[in-house]
Each structure stands twice: as C-alpha cells, then as structure tokens.
Amino acid sequence: MHILDINYLNFRNLKDSKLSFDKKFNLFLGKNGQGKTSILEAIYFTATGKSFRTKKQEEVISHGKSALGTFLNFEDRISDKNLSVRVEEKSKSYLYNKKKVRYDEFFGKLNVISFIPEDIELIMGAPSIRRSFFDYEISQASYGYYEDLKRFSKILKVRNKCLKEGKGDTPVFEIYNKEFLTSSAKILYRRLDYVKKLSILLSLNYRKLFDSESELILKYKSFIGDLRKESESEILAKIEEKYQKVRSREKRYGYSLIGPQRDDFIFLLRGKDTRSYSSQGEKKSVIFALKLSEIDMIIRERRETPVFLIDDISSYFDSIRKDSIIKYFEKREIQVFITSTSELSISSKNFYVDEGEVK
Numbered sequence: 001m002h003i004l005d006i007n008y009l010n011f012r013n014l015k016d017s018k019l020s021f022d023k024k025f026n027l028f029l030g031k032n033g034q035g036k037t038s039i040l041e042a043i044y045f046t047a048t049g050k051s052f053r054t055k056k057q058e059e060v061i062s063h064g065k066s067a068l069g070t071f072l073n074f075e076d077r078i079s080d081k082n083l084s085v086r087v088e089e090k091s092k093s094y095l096y097n098k099k100k101v102r103y104d105e106f107f108g109k110l111n112v113i114s115f116i117p118e119d120i121e122l123i124m125g126a127p128s129i130r131r132s133f134f135d136y137e138i139s140q141a142s143y144g145y146y147e148d149l150k151r152f153s154k155i156l157k158v159r160n161k162c163l164k165e166g167k168g169d170t171p172v173f174e175i176y177n178k179e180f181l182t183s184s185a186k187i188l189y190r191r192l193d194y195v196k197k198l199s200i201l202l203s204l205n206y207r208k209l210f211d212s213e214s215e216l217i218l219k220y221k222s223f224i225g226d227l228r229k230e231s232e233s234e235i236l237a238k239i240e241e242k243y244q245k246v247r248s249r250e251k252r253y254g255y256s257l258i259g260p261q262r263d264d265f266i267f268l269l270r271g272k273d274t275r276s277y278s279s280q281g282e283k284k285s286v287i288f289a290l291k292l293s294e295i296d297m298i299i300r301e302r303r304e305t306p307v308f309l310i311d312d313i314s315s316y317f318d319s320i321r322k323d324s325i326i327k328y329f330e331k332r333e334i335q336v337f338i339t340s341t342s343e344l345s346i347s348s349k350n351f352y353v354d355e356g357e358v359k
C-alpha cells in the first residue's frame with residue numbers, strides 16, 4: 001500500500017496543507033517542536049481513526065479551533081481509495097471513498113505500523129497496554145478477530161454485571177457464562193496462533209538487524225498456564241476446568257477472575273525478561289524488531305505491504321543501528337515516513353517542517 005497524499009485542517013500546530021508523497025522514503029526534517037511528529041500522527045490518525053499519542057481526541061484539534069478534518073488518498077494492490085476523518089466537538093465521523101461508514105467498516109482499509117518513542121511502554125507498561133496493542137495488531141492482520149473481540153468484551157461486561165449483582169447462581173448467568181467461556185477460548189486460540197507465528201519472525205528480524213547471536217522470543221502468558229499446540233477445543237476444556245476451580249470465589253468477589261482479559265505477553269531476550277534485564281538500547285531494538293515483524297505478518301496474512309512510520313529515528317539509535325535500519329528498508333518495497341532532527345544518508349523526498357509549515 002502507498003499513501004499518495006494527505007490533506008489536513010486544524011490538526012495540532014500544523015498549518016492547513018496538502019502533501020504529496022514518494023512511494024519509498026519520505027523524510028521530515030526540522031528542529032524540536034516544529035510539527036514533525038504531528039505529521040506522522042495526522043497520517044496515522046487518518047488511516048486508523050486514532051492517534052498514537054493520545055486517547056483524547058480533542059487534544060489533536062488545533063488550539064482555539066472546534067473541529068478538524070483529514071483526508072488521504074492511497075492505493076493498494078487493487079485500486080485507488082481514500083479515507084477521511086472528521087472531529088467536531090464530541091462527535092467523530094469516518095469516511096471511506098467519500099461515504100460515511102461505521103468504524104468497523106473504516107478500520108483496516110489502510111494498514112500502518114508506527115514506531116514512536118512512547119512504544120517503550122510496550123515493555124515497561126502495564127499488561128493492559130500489551131493486550132490492547134496485540135489485540136489491535138491481530139485485528140489488522142487477520143480477518144474476524146475484531147468482531148470476536150467485540151463479542152468477547154460485551155459478554156465479559158454482562159458476566160461481570162451478573163456477578164456484581166449476586167446473580168452468579170441463576171440460569172441466566174449459566175447461559176452468559178457458557179458464551180463467555182467459548183468466547184474466551186476463541187480469543188486465546190487466536191492470540192496464541194498469532195504469537196507463535198510472530199515470535200519466529202521476531203527472532204529472525206532481531207538477529208538480522210541488531211544481534212546475530214541473540215534469540216528473542218515472544219511468550220503468551222495465560223490465566224490457564226503454559227500453552228503449546230492446543231486446539232481451540234482443548235483450550236476450552238482447560239478454561240472450563242479453571243472455571244470450576246474459581247466459580248465460588250468469583251461469586252464472593254463479584255467479578256471475573258478468569259479470562260483472556262487477564263493475560264499478558266512477555267519478551268524474552270536470551271531467555272530473560274527484557275523488562276527487568278535488557279539495556280535501554282536493547283529494549284528499543286526489541287520493539288523495532290517487533291514492528292518489523294508486524295509488517296511481515298500483515299504481508300503474509302493480507303498480501304499487502306503496510307506503510308511504516310518511524311518517529312525521531314536519531315534519538316533512538318546509534319549510527320550503526322540507524323544504517324542497518326535504512327539498508328533494511330532500501331531493499332524492501334515498503335513506503336516509509338521518517339522524522340529526524342538531522343539529515344540522513346538516504347535518497348528520499350525531503351520535507352522541511354518549520355512552525356507547523358511544511359516545505
């Protein structure tokens with residue numbers, strides 16, 4: 001996939017503008033605080049309907065304005081398409097090929113992967129950060145997971161409500177519970193399947209780019225213990241077994257003590273948890289390798305190359321790692337957007353960002 005151009009109105013500190021892009025490297029240069037990250041954010045925002053910096057959508061609207069709009073043209077293997085997002089006060093609308101659509105229909109049309117300084121939270125932050133990250137990425141890569149996840153969240157809410165109201169013994173609860181257990185097994189199975197495939201790519205990418213001697217593994221840590229090659233029905237059997245053990249406690253506590261909403265993902269570098277044992281540079285490299293593996297997964301599952309956004313490359317890596325990253329992309333057919341405070345030795349379309357103006 002390639003983004004051909006973007007149009008934005010009232011986005012952060014950016015002056016309203018239209019930018020056309022190169023199909024390979026696009027480089028945004030400028031001093032601190034000029035709007036480089038905001039441009040990547042505008043691209044990400046139009047592609048996914050979300051910001052990579054904040055959950056509060058009003059933050060992305062330019063100070064003093066009450067609405068924003070973005071519009072981009074892109075092409076995939078099949079044809080040219082466009083996406084647009086509009087935010088007004090508390091309402092948000094999504095447009096695909098100029099028609100207003102629900103978020104479900106908007107999401108996943110244009111695949112983007114971003115690498116930003118805040119991503120270090122994927123290692124250092126709470127398990128909920130990793131869960132939402134991977135849930136999102138699995139949704140991008142494989143069809144149907146987004147719907148599975150929505151169904152699961154809904155039934156989890158209902159189940160928790162039942163338990164909270166002391167209805168854990170009622171026939172209604174039994175019905176909800178059955179659906180909850182089946183839905184949990186489905187989520188778990190799909191996450192495991194994804195992690196298994198991703199972990200192989202992760203190790204390859206880490207070795208290729210950063211350290212040929214080290215093994216990097218992604219492990220799924222589940223509430224039902226270690227899992228290897230179980231089928232969905234075997235997973236369901238394990239979940240049911242676990243449920244029998246906690247059911248009386250769940251009634252006492254009044255909320256769900258089991259389910260994939262309690263699981264976690266762990267990065268093991270040379271067999272050790274990166275969170276506690278890896279250096280800063282290693283952590284950044286692990287996340288970078290993770291993002292490259294996400295790209296490979298999307299190519300594999302969807303037969304499309306996603307667009308890649310790299311924010312602030314110079315503050316992340318030393319010159320050796322930077323060169324190896326650039327070489328990696330030079331050899332591949334991927335559209336890349338990079339921001340940097342200093343020039344890079346690549347042949348790219350360069351944009352100079354100064355006080356929100358892009359030249």
Ligand SMILES: Nc1ncnc2c1ncn2[C@@H]1O[C@H](COP(=O)(O)OP(=O)(O)OP(=O)(O)O)[C@@H](O)[C@H]1O
Nearest residue numbers: 012013032033034035036037038059060061062063
């Ligand atoms: N909603 C907003 N409206 C107007 N300006 C904003 C808004 N949100 C942030 N800004 C300002 O936009 C400017 C550009 O921010 P941005 O993060 O894009 O800069 P940058 O070029 O990436 O800088 P750095 O090199 O330090 O990362 C900042 O000065 C920030 O305070």
Ligand SMILES: [Mg+2]
Nearest residue numbers: 036037311312
């Ligand atoms: Mg920045």
